[in-house]
Amino acid sequence: MDRLVAVGRALRSAAPHQLPDALSRVLRTHYAAEAVEFLLADYGLTVLLPVPPAPSGSEPVPAQGSAPGRAFGSQQPYVEESAAGRVRAHLPVTVRGDRLGVLSLTLPARSPGTLAELAELAELLGHEVVVAQRDTDLYVQARRKDRLTLAAEIQWQLLPASSCARQEYALGAQLEPAYAVFGDNFDWAASADHLMVYVTNGMGEGIDASLLTSLGISALRNARRAGVPIEDQAALADQAIHAHYRGEAHLSVLLVDIELSTGRMRIVDAGSPRLLLLRERALSLVDLDAQLPLGMFEETDYVAQELTLLPGDRLLFVSDGVHGVAAPGGETYGEHALARAVGNASLLPAADVPAAVLRELTGHRGRPDPDDDALVMCLDWFGKRPTRSGDRPGSTEPAGTDGPAPADRRRWAGGGDTQADRNQE
Numbered sequence: 001m002d003r004l005v006a007v008g009r010a011l012r013s014a015a016p017h018q019l020p021d022a023l024s025r026v027l028r029t030h031y032a033a034e035a036v037e038f039l040l041a042d043y044g045l046t047v048l049l050p051v052p053p054a055p056s057g058s059e060p061v062p063a064q065g066s067a068p069g070r071a072f073g074s075q076q077p078y079v080e081e082s083a084a085g086r087v088r089a090h091l092p093v094t095v096r097g098d099r100l101g102v103l104s105l106t107l108p109a110r111s112p113g114t115l116a117e118l119a120e121l122a123e124l125l126g127h128e129v130v131v132a133q134r135d136t137d138l139y140v141q142a143r144r145k146d147r148l149t150l151a152a153e154i155q156w157q158l159l160p161a162s163s164c165a166r167q168e169y170a171l172g173a174q175l176e177p178a179y180a181v182f183g184d185n186f187d188w189a190a191s192a193d194h195l196m197v198y199v200t201n202g203m204g205e206g207i208d209a210s211l212l213t214s215l216g217i218s219a220l221r222n223a224r225r226a227g228v229p230i231e232d233q234a235a236l237a238d239q240a241i242h243a244h245y246r247g248e249a250h251l252s253v254l255l256v257d258i259e260l261s262t263g264r265m266r267i268v269d270a271g272s273p274r275l276l277l278l279r280e281r282a283l284s285l286v287d288l289d290a291q292l293p294l295g296m297f298e299e300t301d302y303v304a305q306e307l308t309l310l311p312g313d314r315l316l317f318v319s320d321g322v323h324g325v326a327a328p329g330g331e332t333y334g335e336h337a338l339a340r341a342v343g344n345a346s347l348l349p350a351a352d353v354p355a356a357v358l359r360e361l362t363g364h365r366g367r368p369d370p371d372d373d374a375l376v377m378c379l380d381w382f383g384k385r386p387t388r389s390g391d392r393p394g395s396t397e398p399a400g401t402d403g404p405a406p407a408d409r410r411r412w413a414g415g416g417d418t419q420a421d422r423n424q425e
Contacts, residue, residue: 003030004117008124016132020051023103023125031114033105034086038093038125039068040101042145043156044178045355048072048102051142060145068102073352075099077119085109091122093129097165099351100126144179151182151210158217160188163351167385168260169195172351173377176321176358183209184319184373187217189224193260196224199273199317199377201252203293208249216241216251216294230255234268234294234302241295250293254317263309263383268302270294273375274323274334276342278314283339311383314350316342321374322357327364337364353378 007026014022020038027033039048039061047060048068054060063069071078071090080088087110091103103122107114133139148156155175163172171188175181183202188195198220202213219237228236234255241251252271258264267275269288277284286307292300309315323334331337341360345353354376361374 004121004124006030007121011125011128016134016136017138019125019128019132027105031105031118032108034108035088035104035106037104038101039104040139040143041072041099042143042178043148044145044176045162045174047145049142049145051101051139053142068104072099072102075349077115079110079115081110089115089118091119093122093126095123095126095130095161097170097351098126098161098163100129146179149180149182149206151206152178152180154207154210154214155181155185158185158187158214160186164188164190165350166190168382169258170350170380170382171197171377172349172354173317173375174354174358176361176374181373182206183213184321184375185213185217186317186375186377187220189221190260195258195260196230197256197258197317197377197379199254199319199375201272201319201321201373201375203249203251212241212245212249212251215244216253220253220255229304230257230266230268231302231304234270235300238270238292238294238296238300238302239298242298245295247296247298250295252293252320257304258309258381261384263311263313263381265307265309266304267307268304270302272320272324274318274320276316276318276338278316278342278346279310279312281343281346283316283342309381309383311381313381314346314353315379315381316353316357317375317377317379318357319373319375321372322361322376325361325365325372325374333361333364337361350378350380 007030010022010026011019023038024036027036038051040051041063042049046063048063049060061068063072067078067080067088068090071092075092075094078090087107089105089107093100093103103125129139162174165171173186175184182205185200187198200213200216202209202216204212216237219240220233223233223236234253241249252273254271254273254275255268257266267288268291270291271293275286275288277286288305289303291302318338323332323338325333327337337360341357344360345356348356357376358374
């Protein structure tokens, strides 16, 4: 433990851009480590890239199918042993559920106590990186497999982490194309009592779409931080967008406020993003009252609907760049293929689900390059854990109703024509 304290002190005292060097020095000094490497996940979560960036022409480490990728995907240490007795340890670097990357190092021998310390050290490293990247571009640059477009730069600066977790829930989200996204966005914020989630889709392309989304996200955050309910957040953001664009541009948004103690949700549907519910292996499209996108008309009023989550529920938020994509044969992804993709990802944690769904979307589309932004967010709801001794974890059900009534949901697993129904509304 004294070694861990020494490493923590060294990391905290290092200049922001010198964290990797300080880490390598203390690991060599206190753990006799060799070949220390710190890898960060790229924006598309497809590869792990070294910090500092590797020389041009170096091959990135795949996030799937590699030893560091196994640690990143499982969020558990992964150890390779050699004939000489040395071991290569790969440790996930994660902060409050946000998976940043992997710390890889070679040790002279395997020791459970040492590995446990190093796993704690990797978490400490993650916290230091989150703080350090406020003052240096080193870690942002290291995540770039390719150059970002200016529109994507604006969008990624708006985004929170790509995943997070707490006792009551786990969240994960991903955008495509990661290096050229322009209009889709997501946001979330948690307090002691509530989790608020937003999925947005700004009209237009390129810089125009990213600037519109930036204004909308900033307006929603401003209203949220003023403590107003989500229907008023939508109304205030609507006014801000209309005041600037005078109705010539609008922002589609889905706003969700979840009461953490009960699982009760208040939802405002103002546009094209869709909300799906996976409950007891049945996938349903949550049928919401479609309201006007933000900014179309001056002083639009918005109304929130209420549903209740049960422990074990999974929510999927998808933009129109997902549910509206057509296969070469004409079938849209939102009719049957999305249900298959969600079913195939049912055993994955929330952080892995968006990338899995987007990979299947590429296959459905039949070509690698999308015509529109695509966003998938997954929320796994666990609910409040029992507080009495002897209670089975996860067995406490939230107070309230049994969730949305059958009339409030349309089942996708049966292949109903939900898109056509939606258009008729």
